[in-house]
Amino acid sequence: MHGDDNATTVHDVSSALEYWPAPPPWGWTAEDLDHLPPEGPNGEPDFFEHVELIDGALVLRAPQRRFHQRLIRGLTACLDSQAPAHLAPVHRMDVKLGHRTRPCPDVAVIDAEAAADMARTFYETREVHLVIEIVSPESVERDRKLKPLRYAEAGIPHFWRVEENEGRPVVYVYERDPATGSYGLTGIHHGLLTVSVPFQIEIDLDALVK
Incomplete structure (x- = not known):
């Protein structure tokens, strides 16, 4: 150590x-x-x-709700069906942001070459194109404030935050501004999510929890 x-x-x-x-x-x-x-x-x-390392502190994740689980599986499957050959979605895999920060995003889109290595326990930031965090009651502060800041500082170009509104998912989509090194909100998606980066994606959000 x-x-x-x-x-x-x-x-x-x-x-x-x-x-x-x-x-x-x-x-x-x-x-x-x-x-x-x-x-x-x-x-x-x-x-x-189920632990993460955030700024040198171990964070124990609370038990997963069914809503959370269904979104992880649904988003991963949708991204997998639409991703180009050089990219691949993974779920609940660590991303090493630095010497003392190694979070475990709910879903990430990474280089397919890295995903093919079955011995990996984490991915480097240069291999990561999108991270997705699904907010739960115990993770609100981390997912809304701390993690986006750390992901942007590490250079990950795209970040999605998923929240629950009356039992349905709402996705807040962010893109990193290379001039400032911070994320800017590019859209709030209800019902249907359609974006063109990091690749062309269309997801029926409501169908993920039906």
Whole structure:
């Protein structure tokens, strides 16, 4: 594990759990997520199966709602059927944004070559073209504010935020402005989503939850 971005100090990941729930003094790094034990600090099974690293802190995701699950599957399937050969959608795979930030977007569109590597546990930002976050009650602040900021800073060109309105999905579509390095809202989509970037996409949003 790295003590900071410029110096390398190796720590045993298991020893970091002695400080749980606080982070270890040297902080978590993106590489640590590949070495976490299968059980939690108190022997909980699959404790670290759904964690993200945000600014050096481990974030445990809440249990997934059925609405969330259906959108993940539906969006992935729609994107897969429309993506050009050089791109591929994946769901619940980590993206390494930096030494201390490794979120796990609900859906991402990445280079097909990277998606074909079955040994991968995360993707580099240069391989990612679109990230999609589906907002849940516990993730509102992260999905609306923190994650878009980090994704834009890392150079990912497209970001979608999906919210629920009366049981139906609403998609907020953003594109990164290379001059400012931040996202600008390009559209709010109800019922039918149609965009031309990162490729031509048309999705019946209401059908995803019927």
